[in-house]
Amino acid sequence: MASKNLRQRVQDISLGPVLEHFKTVVFVYFVLARLIKVQRHLRARGLRTTLMEYWTWMSKNFLLLALKCLPDQRKKAEAEIANAKFILDNKFIPKGEAVTRHMSLPPKGQSSEWIASEMEKMDTEIGHTEWKNGKISGAVYHGGDDLTKILIAAFDRYCVSNPLHPDVFPAVRKMEAEIVAMCLRMYNNPMGAGATTSGGTESIIMSVKTHRDWARATKGITEPEIIVPDTAHAAFDKAAAYLKIKVHTMPIVRETRQVDLKRVARAINPNTIMLVGSAVNFPDGCQDNIVALAKLAREHNIGMHVDCCLGSFIMPFLEPAGFPVEPFDFRVDGVTAISCDTHKYGFAPKGSSVIMYRNAELRKHQYYVHPTWTGGLYASPSIAGSRPGSLIAGTWAAMQYMGYEGYLQSCREIVGGAKTIAGRIKAEFQGKLYVLGNPPASVVAFGSSDPKCSIHEVGDIMSKKGWHLNGIVRPDAIHIALTRLTVPMVDTFIADLHDAVHEARDTPSGKGTMVQLYGLGKVAGALAPSISGQIATEFLDTLYRA
Structure with a gap:
C-alpha cells in the first residue's frame, strides 16, 4: 500500500509540470489565434472602419436597451413600425367586400373559362403597373410580343418536364447543355464549364x-x-x-x-x-x-x-x-x-x-x-x-430567336439610350444633377449637386409621373436601368426629370420618402437600421397575407 502511494506521488510530481506546460501552450495558442484574427480584421477594415463598426454595434444595442427601458421611446418605435405595416397592407393587400378571396380549395375543380375570367377580374380590381409604357427601370425585360408567343409555345411543350430526370426528358438536358455552351462561348471560354x-x-x-x-x-x-x-x-x-x-x-x-x-x-x-x-x-x-x-x-x-x-x-x-x-x-x-x-x-x-x-x-x-x-x-x-424544364426550354428558345445579330442590335439601342440620358444629364443639369462614375452599359445613376434639391424627392415626383425608378444610398441617388421598352421614352424621361428637379427645388415637400428596399419602391423614410430591418421583415410577411 505504501509503495502504491509512493508511485502515485512520483507520477503526480512528474506529470504536474507537463500539464502546466500543456495548459500554457493551449492558452498561448488561443491568444495568438485571436490576435491573428484581430490583426487580419484590422488590416482588412482599417482602424477607422473597425471603430465605426464597433460604434454602430454599441449604438444598436443601446437603442435596443433604450426601447426596453424607456416606454416613450418604445412606443415611438412601435408606432413607426405599425405605421409602416399599415402602409404596406394598404399598398399590397386588396380591401373591400367586392374582393373575392380564395382561401381554400374549391369543392370541385373550376373550368378554364372561369380561371381566365377570375385572373382578368383580379387584374382589373387590384390593378397592376402598366409596364409596357416603358417607364419602369429594369424589372421587365421584354423581348417583344413575337418572342412572348415563342416562350408560351415552349412552356406548353415542356410544362411538365424536369431535368432531374434526364433519361425521361433528354431534350431538356440537351437544351440546358447548349444554353451553358452558348453563354461560355459568348464570354470567351468555350472549353469552360457551367x-x-x-x-x-x-x-x-x-x-x-x-x-x-x-x-x-x-x-x-x-x-x-x-x-x-x-x-x-x-x-x-x-x-x-x-x-x-x-x-x-x-x-x-x-x-x-x-x-x-x-x-x-x-x-x-x-x-x-x-x-x-x-x-x-x-x-x-x-x-x-x-x-x-x-x-x-x-x-x-x-x-x-x-x-x-x-x-x-x-x-x-x-x-x-x-x-x-x-x-x-x-x-x-x-x-x-x-x-x-x-x-x-x-x-x-x-x-x-x-x-x-x-x-x-x-x-x-x-x-x-x-x-x-x-x-x-x-x-x-x-x-x-x-x-422546371419549361424555363430551360424558354431560355433556349429565346436565345435561338434573338441570335447574335438580335442581341447586338438590342445592345446598340439600349446602351445608346443610356449614353443619351447620361450625356443630357451632364449637359442640361449642370449644378443640379451629376452622373455617378462612368457607366459603360445600360444603367445610369445620378445624384443631386444642389443642396436645396433632395434627389429622393425628385424620385417621388418622378413616381407621380408614372416612373418606377430605383433609389440608392451612399450617396443618395436614383438609377434607371434601360430596357428595350425604355428606349423610346428617353426624351420623355429627360422632360419629366426637368419638371421634377424644378418642383423638388422650388416647392419641396420636405419628405423625399423613396425607400431603399430592393424590389419595394417607396414606403418609408430614413429610420434606424434596427427599425428598418423590422419593417423589411413586415414587408416580407405582407407578401404572404391573403
Missing part, C-alpha cells in the same frame, strides 16, 4: 459555395473569407450568411465608383477564398477594374468572380456594337467564375441564369452528391432538386 440556375442570386450562391469547397479541398481553409466591393450585389452577403463565410466589404473610389484596389490587396489573407468584381453593378451601373482584381487573385491563388448578372447579354456585345469597354470576361487571366442572367437582357423567362467556371474541375465543387442515401445515389448540380 450550369443553369433559378436566377442571379442562386448563381452567386453557387459560385461562393464552389470556391469555399475548392479552397477547403485544395488549401485546407476552414474559416473562409471573401472580399467584395461596397457596390457588389447583396446576394454575396446572402451567400455568406447561408454558408457561414466572413465578408470584408471594401470601399469604392468616389470618382470612378470602382472598388479601392489598395484596400482589397490589404484585406487578402490566408483565409481568403475569392475576390468579387462587377460588370456592371446594380447600384450605379459602373464596372470594377476586373483586370487588376484578377491579377491580385492570380498572385494569391484565390478565386475571382465577375458578376455579370445585370451586364448579361449587354457586356459581351459592347465592343462589337462600337462602345468602349474594359476587359471583363474569361480572356482576363485570373477570372475563375462569371454569373450571367439570361432572364434579363437575354429576354428569357424569369427564373433563369447561368453560372460559368473557367474549367470543369472547379465546377465539380458546386455539385452535391449523396452516394449512400437509402433512396439510391443522389446528385444535383445546384440548390434545387426538381427544376
